[in-house]
Amino acid sequence: MRQLAIAAAAALLAATGSAPAAEIDALVTTAMKAAVDELVPPFERANGHNVRVSYGPSGGVARRFIGGEPADVIMIDGGALDELIKGGKVLPGRTDVARTGIGIAVRKGAAKPDVSSPEALKQALLAAKSIGHTAPDGGGITAAHVMKLFEKLGIAAEVTPKVKLAAGGPNGRVSVLVSSGEAEIGCSRSPS
Secondary structure (H helix, E strand, C coil), X not given: CHHHHHHHHHXXXXXXXXXXXXXXXXXXXXXXXXXXXXXXXXXXXHXXXXXXXXXXXXXXXXXXXXCCCCCCEEECCHHHHHHHHHCXXXXXXXXXXXXXXEEEEECCCCCCCCCCCHHHHHHHHHHCCCEEEECXXXXXXHHHHHHHHHHHCCCHHHHHHHEEEECCCCCCCHHHHHHCCCCCEEEEEEEC
């Protein structure tokens, strides 16, 4: 993932390298926060540009942009970006810089659940006292995938009452639910 993010930063450098110093507003999915936080300072030093980054869940970032929040750069989920392109809000064409998958998280020191097969995952989720994932209305895209997984495994009715929702964004991550003990297992996207 870091190599892809570096390649994206290099492309941005090439595109703006000869331009005078600028203020660049970036709306970025929280899933890319670690990489972007690492890449922005060297980019700014190398070019004299000032990058103002605002993070949030992909769906929330897209809603903010549609609502009029300015952005020179948008890094969000491909599906949300495609909708912005289709709606004429963003010029056609995109560059994919990372892929994400949904991972399982447990509190530090806790036993790692067996998720080696669909049946093992099903049993781990059924055995968990609580399961955390992003709130659908917070703009995170993970919730729909996780809820669909619960249905596919045939356990939606059993696990839905145990779900704890994270608001999304930098301060509302699933990891906070897990690290605080509020959720025994967390289901969250992570860049790969």
